[in-house]
Amino acid sequence: MKSGLLAAVAVCGLFLAGPASAQGVKIGILNDQSGVYADYGGKWSVEAAKMAVEDFGGEVLGQKIEVVTADHQNKPDLATAIARRWYEVEGVDMITELTTSSVALAIHDLSKQMKKIDIVVGAATSRLTGDACQPYGFHWAYDTHALAIGTGGALVEAGGDTWFFMTADYAFGYALEKDTGDVVREKGGKVLGSVRIPLNSSDFSSFLLQAQSSKAKIIGLANAGLDTTNSIKQAAEFGIVKGGQKLAGLLLTLAEVHGLGLEAAQGLVLTEGYYWDRDDKSRELANRFFKRTGRMPNMIQAGTYSATLQYLKAVKAAGTKDTEAVARKLKELPVDDLFAQGGKVLENGRMVHDLYLFEVKKPSESKKPWDYYKQLAVVPGDKAFPTAKDSGCPLVK
Numbered sequence: 001m002k003s004g005l006l007a008a009v010a011v012c013g014l015f016l017a018g019p020a021s022a023q024g025v026k027i028g029i030l031n032d033q034s035g036v037y038a039d040y041g042g043k044w045s046v047e048a049a050k051m052a053v054e055d056f057g058g059e060v061l062g063q064k065i066e067v068v069t070a071d072h073q074n075k076p077d078l079a080t081a082i083a084r085r086w087y088e089v090e091g092v093d094m095i096t097e098l099t100t101s102s103v104a105l106a107i108h109d110l111s112k113q114m115k116k117i118d119i120v121v122g123a124a125t126s127r128l129t130g131d132a133c134q135p136y137g138f139h140w141a142y143d144t145h146a147l148a149i150g151t152g153g154a155l156v157e158a159g160g161d162t163w164f165f166m167t168a169d170y171a172f173g174y175a176l177e178k179d180t181g182d183v184v185r186e187k188g189g190k191v192l193g194s195v196r197i198p199l200n201s202s203d204f205s206s207f208l209l210q211a212q213s214s215k216a217k218i219i220g221l222a223n224a225g226l227d228t229t230n231s232i233k234q235a236a237e238f239g240i241v242k243g244g245q246k247l248a249g250l251l252l253t254l255a256e257v258h259g260l261g262l263e264a265a266q267g268l269v270l271t272e273g274y275y276w277d278r279d280d281k282s283r284e285l286a287n288r289f290f291k292r293t294g295r296m297p298n299m300i301q302a303g304t305y306s307a308t309l310q311y312l313k314a315v316k317a318a319g320t321k322d323t324e325a326v327a328r329k330l331k332e333l334p335v336d337d338l339f340a341q342g343g344k345v346l347e348n349g350r351m352v353h354d355l356y357l358f359e360v361k362k363p364s365e366s367k368k369p370w371d372y373y374k375q376l377a378v379v380p381g382d383k384a385f386p387t388a389k390d391s392g393c394p395l396v397k
Contacts, residue, residue, distance in 0.1 A: 052308035101172035133393035141303030150271030164216035165194035253298035285338035306339035348393035
């Protein structure tokens with residue numbers, strides 16, 4: 001009878017302990033692996049996270065580190081269901097990458113409710129560290145504010161003072177159009193109009209005709225992934241650039257340039273937080289990534305490497321997986337790795353680091369595979385991102 005009672009107590013203890021007592025540290029990579037953003041982040045971000053775990057040594061606090069992954073298909077409800085199961089049942093400690101702003105905002109809110117850490121890399125909206133900020137949420141790599149300052153600011157200063165936006169019809173597109181439009185107006189330019197376009201559209205012809213007829217000097221593509229590459233390809237068919245208007249890929253990365261090819265992408269101006277051939281550290285990360293994947297990483301994949309590595313450093317520094325303690329360490333520790341040097345995390349969760357303004361090379365200028373960019377300028381981190389005080393984050397006093 002006594003042994004039966006002890007067994008019952010032990011079983012109850014297992015249920016009461018739940019996933020919090022699970023051994024090991026679990027990191028979840030939740031992103032689009034089959035849709036419009038599959039090359040932008042996708043399975044390549046999973047490889048980047050695994051690289052970070054290997055570089056860290058495979059364990060922390062004497063516990064094995066595990067990477068789990070799922071495809072959210074750009075659906076916030078599906079993403080939330082996956083994240084809830086990961087947190088409640090599977091003992092996932094931190095979720096990162098989180099491509100698609102509507103998804104990232106949903107997981108940001110869930111993570112706050114469940115006191116779990118998320119580090120957004122792939123999503124762009126600056127709301128994540130603005131009005132939607134929360135104590136356990138972080139934003140890496142870039143955001144719509146940084147892209148607006150980098151690409152939008154540079155083009156207005158170069159004479160592109162009238163704009164028309166082709167905008168993805170969800171949270172990311174709205175934020176990118178707003179932030180870029182604000183920069184254009186601040187610098188004396190005008191926004192002549194915009195059109196909203198459903199995610200994963202195949203035919204951009206009617207939208208391009210509206211942009212063309214606006215006579216705006218700059219057509220701002222407030223979209224990403226395949227939507228951006230398809231916009232650019234179809235714009236060429238309409239002769240938009242040959243007619244004197246310029247396309248601004250407001251969120252364009254190495255993955256999309258590679259998909260377009262230099263013939264179609266040449267001359268595009270863009271902002272990224274990382275380029276594989278910029279310096280020795282970026283090349284070190286890229287060459288190792290290339291050996292695993294056969295491709296060079298963009299800022300989303302390199303940023304996922306950095307976010308994963310920094311989380312593990314914070315766990316080690318805190319001496320625990322406890323969310324409050326790890327969140328504090330993430331805000332205290334400097335960010336110095338193969339993605340960013342001299343980075344710092346603000347009170348609102350924004351990781352501040354330099355970004356770079358690039359122009360896509362002409363085919364004749366490219367000397368080797370993946371040699372796609374020439375650097376035009378450095379966008380200092382304190383210029384690219386607002387201070388925590390100015391971000392609109394309610395956590396900041």
